Amino acid sequence: MTTLLAISAITAFALNVSAQNSNHASTKAAYEVIKYTNDLYEDMDLIGKMTNVMGAQIFEANPKTAPYRDVLSQALKEALLESWQDPEFQKERNAIMASVYAEIFSEKELKEISDFYKTETGQKYLKLKPLAKELTDERLQPITMKLLAPVINRNIAAKFAQLRHEGKIP
Structure with a gap:
């Protein structure tokens, strides 16, 4: 044992x-x-x-x-x-x-x-990754706003309602 x-x-x-x-x-x-x-x-x-x-x-x-x-x-x-x-x-x-x-x-x-x-491809990827992100963000922005607009509007309305309820805005 x-x-x-x-x-x-x-x-x-x-x-x-x-x-x-x-x-x-x-x-x-x-x-x-x-x-x-x-x-x-x-x-x-x-x-x-x-x-x-x-x-x-x-x-x-x-x-x-x-x-x-x-x-x-x-x-x-x-x-x-x-x-x-x-x-x-x-x-x-x-x-x-x-x-x-x-x-x-x-x-x-x-x-x-x-x-x-x-590798050459890896170096190219690292070099161009910021550009790829920038272009993606740029192209995604219009559709993002289209998809998020109702959510943003709802959240803003709720926040304003909360501020009114708290007496912080008229």
């Missing part, structure tokens, strides 16, 4: 070490992918969303800031952008991204992705 427990413990330890080594290799491969895909252009959407959320919180907390909304929103966006580029933040962000990539892709898949980015 003691021998069986010892074998089980050794096996569990060996599997744990193997998993750690595999995870380390996958994380290393993930950093290689991030090296190609980590660009500020993609982060701008998130920064914009953060600006909107934080700005809404600021403006809601202090209605007297309303006349300065545009100036304050721009300053907030610039501050977030500068903060986003902080080397310490980028290091932590990359570590999180690498762990996520290592979790959802195998080491082999990460190496294949990285190898793709090293």
Whole structure:
């Protein structure tokens, strides 16, 4: 019985070490992918969303800031952008991204992705990805507004009704 427990413990330890080594290799491969895909252009959407959320919180907390909304929103966006580029933040962000990539892709898949980015086609993709996103957004905007207009109108009407009910607007 003691021998069986010892074998089980050794096996569990060996599997744990193997998993750690595999995870380390996958994380290393993930950093290689991030090296190609980590660009500020993609982060701008998130920064914009953060600006909107934080700005809404600021403006809601202090209605007297309303006349300065545009100036304050721009300053907030610039501050977030500068903060986003902080080397310490980028290091932590990359570590999180690498762990996520290592979790959802195998080491082999990460190496294949990285190898793709090293090809002429991969380099073209990386170079033209911002243009593809811009053109997609541009072409999607008219149909998006057409599809979302009823939802937006309903939400605006509800918000205005709430503001009237709260006595904030006539």
